[in-house]
Amino acid sequence: MGRKKAVVLQELCVACGCCAKACPKDAINIINGIYADVDYSKCIGCGFCVKACPASVIKMEVLS
Ligand code: SF4
Ligand code: SF4
Numbered sequence: 734m735g736r737k738k739a740v741v742l743q744e745l746c747v748a749c750g751c752c753a754k755a756c757p758k759d760a761i762n763i764i765n766g767i768y769a770d771v772d773y774s775k776c777i778g779c780g781f782c783v784k785a786c787p788a789s790v791i792k793m794e795v796l797s
Contacts, residue, residue, distance in 0.1 A: 735795050737778040742790040743768040755785035 739761075741752075746768040753761040753769065760775035761782060771782075773796065783791045 735797050737780075737793040738773055738776045738796045739771050739778070739780070739782050739791050740794045740796070741769045741771060742792070743770070745788060745790040747788050749787060751785045751787060752782035752791060755781045757781060 739752075741761075748763050748766055748768055750763050750769075753759075753763060756776075757779065758775045758777055760772045760777075761769050762772065764770045769791075778793065780793055783793060
């Protein structure tokens with residue numbers, strides 16, 4: 734079983750950047766001002782971004 738990672742529902746993301754600011758590992762980038770993208774080589778699964786997202790479009794999932 735793998736570690737939990739942050740998964741963004743990108744079609745619902747409003748690109749506010751709150752998740753990127755909250756991430757202690759600088760693992761989230763806002764792509765073209767449209768959606769948030771998680772760099773899974775950096776994400777440690779802390780879940781801070783989930784709490785920071787005003788649109789509640791980030792979930793923690795176990796990625797294989
Ligand atoms: S779970 Fe933590 S490390 Fe991963 S993207 Fe969210 S804030 Fe960053
Ligand atoms: S905090 Fe939520 S809505 Fe804002 S950029 Fe991140 S995923 Fe998108």
